[in-house]
Amino acid sequence: MTPISSALARIQKEPDHPASNVLSSLLIALDTGEAISLKQLYNVLDYRDFTLALEVMRDWRLEEMRVKRGELSSALTEPGSCLSIWSKLRERAFALA
Numbered sequence: 001m002t003p004i005s006s007a008l009a010r011i012q013k014e015p016d017h018p019a020s021n022v023l024s025s026l027l028i029a030l031d032t033g034e035a036i037s038l039k040q041l042y043n044v045l046d047y048r049d050f051t052l053a054l055e056v057m058r059d060w061r062l063e064e065m066r067v068k069r070g071e072l073s074s075a076l077t078e079p080g081s082c083l084s085i086w087s088k089l090r091e092r093a094f095a096l097a
Contacts, residue, residue, distance in 0.1 A: 003055035010052065019049045026053055030060045 001009070007027060011020040022044045029036035041053050 003052060003059040007052055007056050010049070018044050019046070023049065023053060023056070026056060030057070 004027070007023045011024050011027075014020050022040055025036055026041065028034065041050060045053060
């Protein structure tokens with residue numbers, strides 16, 4: 001599972017958890033180019049989730065050229081499974097579907 005998929009699974013598992021809100025904000029910021037506070041990442045996330053956030057940022061640099069800007073943000077707000085939506089976006093981006 002990629003770090004982005006792991007973050008989406010984490011968000012979906014506990015959507016109201018403060019860490020899920022921060023991870024969601026991070027994914028939206030990466031996807032839209034908006035700013036996110038490093039202080040928020042550092043103060044809210046425990047070590048495991050902070051490490052996940054760092055892995056997401058590293059992985060994003062590889063993924064951002066394959067998925068259209070704004071699609072991940074849409075996946076976060078869809079009523080269906082975030083993880084399945086992200087998988088579909090990646091399949092389409094890699095022409096695997």
